[in-house]
Amino acid sequence: MTTYRIALIPGDGIGVPVVDAAWTVLERAASRHGFQLSATRFPWSCDFYRETGAMMPADGIETLRGFDAILLGAVGWPAAVPDAVSLHGLLLPIRKAFRQYANIRPHQLLPGVEGPLRKEGFDILCIRENTEGEYSGAGGRVHVGTPDEVAVETAVFTRVGVERILRFGFEQARARRGKLASVTKSNAQKHTMVFWDEMTTVIAAEYPDVEVTPYHIDAMAARMVMAPDTLDVVVASNLFGDILTDLGAAIQGGLGFAASANINPDRTAPSMFEPVHGSAPDIAHLGIANPIATIWSGAMMLEHLGEREAGAAVMRAVEAATAKGIGTRPGQDRTDTIANAVLQALG
Ligand code: NAD
Ligand code: IPM
Numbered sequence: 001m002t003t004y005r006i007a008l009i010p011g012d013g014i015g016v017p018v019v020d021a022a023w024t025v026l027e028r029a030a031s032r033h034g035f036q037l038s039a040t041r042f043p044w045s046c047d048f049y050r051e052t053g054a055m056m057p058a059d060g061i062e063t064l065r066g067f068d069a070i071l072l073g074a075v076g077w078p079a080a081v082p083d084a085v086s087l088h089g090l091l092l093p094i095r096k097a098f099r100q101y102a103n104i105r106p107h108q109l110l111p112g113v114e115g116p117l118r119k120e121g122f123d124i125l126c127i128r129e130n131t132e133g134e135y136s137g138a139g140g141r142v143h144v145g146t147p148d149e150v151a152v153e154t155a156v157f158t159r160v161g162v163e164r165i166l167r168f169g170f171e172q173a174r175a176r177r178g179k180l181a182s183v184t185k186s187n188a189q190k191h192t193m194v195f196w197d198e199m200t201t202v203i204a205a206e207y208p209d210v211e212v213t214p215y216h217i218d219a220m221a222a223r224m225v226m227a228p229d230t231l232d233v234v235v236a237s238n239l240f241g242d243i244l245t246d247l248g249a250a251i252q253g254g255l256g257f258a259a260s261a262n263i264n265p266d267r268t269a270p271s272m273f274e275p276v277h278g279s280a281p282d283i284a285h286l287g288i289a290n291p292i293a294t295i296w297s298g299a300m301m302l303e304h305l306g307e308r309e310a311g312a313a314v315m316r317a318v319e320a321a322t323a324k325g326i327g328t329r330p331g332q333d334r335t336d337t338i339a340n341a342v343l344q345a346l347g
């Protein structure tokens with residue numbers, strides 16, 4: 001029987017209960033579909049930082065490298081550790097080190113879900129550049145604390161990085177409804193974003209069957225709310241993709257529903273699966289975190305591992321649960337109630 005070795009990094013806050021909940025569902029799916037999942041749990045988190053002075057051990061990346069995939073909950077507990085320390089100490093280095101340059105975030109509808117921005121009749125796939133751009137970390141501060149203080153954060157866009165994410169987006173569009181929205185802010189950012197627009201035109205020549213439309217990020221934000229049904233694949237830089245995918249979550253019904261896959265398309269290192277949301281300190285001890293985003297991310301992990309049927313079965317079970325009204329409104333059901341409804345539907 002095939003056994004997949006999965007690294008679990010629950011992380012902080014609601015990361016822990018949503019990963020636990022998702023894991024019970026994934027194990028059940030494995031047993032129903034004739035393969036095994038073996039979990040190794042890593043306690044890397046802000047608590048770990050307070051005990052050891054680091055978010056993960058010095059050889060953390062090398063430890064993870066041998067796994068078939070990583071399932072992560074959320075990182076960040078700003079009351080204890082500054083976010084810029086915790087995220088640059090754990091989540092962001094994994095994405096970079098393992099060349100998980102394509103962050104796939106599906107915005108699709110589950111039956112029965114309600115929410116103030118919830119829309120009907122759309123199916124959007126956001127492809128977010130995940131290793132460079134505005135998240136390069138390059139920059140610094142001078143004259144700190146003086147009236148002359150200056151802070152600089154440099155966005156780095158490489159030709160290799162822009163080409164490969166655009167090509168990835170075009171391929172996804174070709175496999176779906178043939179429409180690609182490329183999102184920039186080239187009217188204001190005259191180097192990086194103009195470069196992205198130019199590369200879009202260059203790569204588009206290879207995909208005459210894909211209809212590509214450039215959008216400015218501000219207009220795209222409004223379009224996702226006003227006319228999400230006009231969109232198919234949306235490709236964006238690291239920061240723009242980050243912002244648009246919380247908006248995508250909102251039109252799905254809330255952050256409890258938005259899944260995410262950090263993919264290394266070359267399969268030279270493990271890919272990582274995690275919900276779009278964070279550690280939600282405001283509800284972390286209430287037992288009401290919605291695990292659906294993490295279960296959905298887990299379904300994407302199964303598909304990535306080649307267990308397409310099992311991934312699809314998990315999604316059918318999630319849909320069966322929400323169709324019954326379980327987990328469809330924030331705070332309505334407890335984490336384990338939602339997970340149990342999915343387990344029951346899985347059989
Ligand atoms: P957040 O996503 O944690 O929370 C935003 C709001 O959404 C909160 O009101 C929260 O209660 C709600 N929410 C989020 N997930 C939910 C769920 N599954 N079920 C029900 N409600 C949910 O964003 P934030 O408050 O900006 O960030 C909190 C911490 O998480 C920070 O440290 C931040 O840096 C970190 N963060 C980490 C990740 C990650 O690890 N991938 C992602 C986003 C934020
Ligand atoms: C996400 C998160 C992270 C990001 C933060 C926590 C660094 O918001 O995965 O969407 O911006 O990538």
Ligand code: MN
Binds near residue numbers: 242243246276
């Ligand atoms: Mn985000």
